[in-house]
Amino acid sequence: MDAVLEAYGLVKTFGALRALDGVDIRVPRGKITLLIGPNGSGKSTLINVLSGVYKPDAGKIILDGEEITHLPPHERFRRGLVRSFQIPRLFSGLAVIENTVYARYGNPGEGVISGLFRRKWLSFEEETARRAARYLGITKIAKLWSRKPSELSGGQMKLLEIARVLMPDNPKVILMDEPTAGVNPTLAHEIFQFIRSLRDRYNLSFLIIEHRLDIAVEYVDYAYAMALGRIIAEGKPREVLENPVVIDSYLGG
Ligand SMILES: Nc1ncnc2c1ncn2[C@@H]1O[C@H](COP(=O)(O)OP(=O)(O)O)[C@@H](O)[C@H]1O
Ligand SMILES: [Mg+2]
Secondary structure (H helix, E strand, O other), X not given: OOEEEEEEEEEEEEOOEEEEEEEEEEEEOOOEEEEEOOOOOOHXXXXXXXXXXXXXXXXXXXXXXXXXXXXXXXXXXXXXXXXXXXOOOOOOOXXXXXXXXXXXXOOOOOHHHHHHHHHHXXXXXXXXXXXXXXXXXXXXXXXXXXXXXXXXXXXXXXHHHHHHHOOOOOXXXXXXXXXXXXXXXXXXXXXXXXXXXXXXXXXXXXXXXOOOHHHHOOOOOEEEEEEOOEEEEEEOHHHHHHOHHHHHHXXXX
């Protein structure tokens, strides 16, 4: 497998809890990879460690052949590792369009970003605005461009989060934590179709945590299942979903 992102032996503890208990994962290039598992199995923690939000207690992370284990989040971002959050992190005082524009330069809240933004704003203004308008259009929230995040529904916030992960200049691999949570099934299908079109057009790679397995399974190329901080199955999506060990883990077995 040609992996765009790899991790080996990842351990992350919170006090006595081993949220990641020796995770090996390889995210194939140019494919959509699904990450499933019951609540509390460590899925979000894995994305937080891969994106650099949390430091692992042990293990190694490799992006496109280069080790990034000790790089801060904004440096991983600069190298093309982009993520969305389960609970979107937005500037509450800024409008939808501004939150989208900022995302070209990284995760809001990181001091590094505002400096970049000031320096580059003039030359990139037009291109950035065009791109932001396009992605807000594709995610069907363009008409909400002037609203503040507090005026959006949960579903609309997820759509804004998707528009935002598309803004960076050279994304290689996009990590998404429950991109369709809170949106209706029709829109969830459209979001996955859109993700597929991005895969095909830009050879982008995705690692997606998703609870709506019935919808996701139609669109993804590969799957990993986690339970209790470990990978318990991987392979073709339907085979992983139907694996008795995976089914048992959802039943608390
Ligand atoms: N910041 C944190 N502090 C303490 N415990 C945490 C923290 N983040 C996650 N956990 C715990 O780690 C385990 C895995 O959580 P999480 O990765 O969010 O699971 P999932 O996303 O699969 O539902 C859970 O038991 C959760 O309570
Ligand atoms: Mg989670």
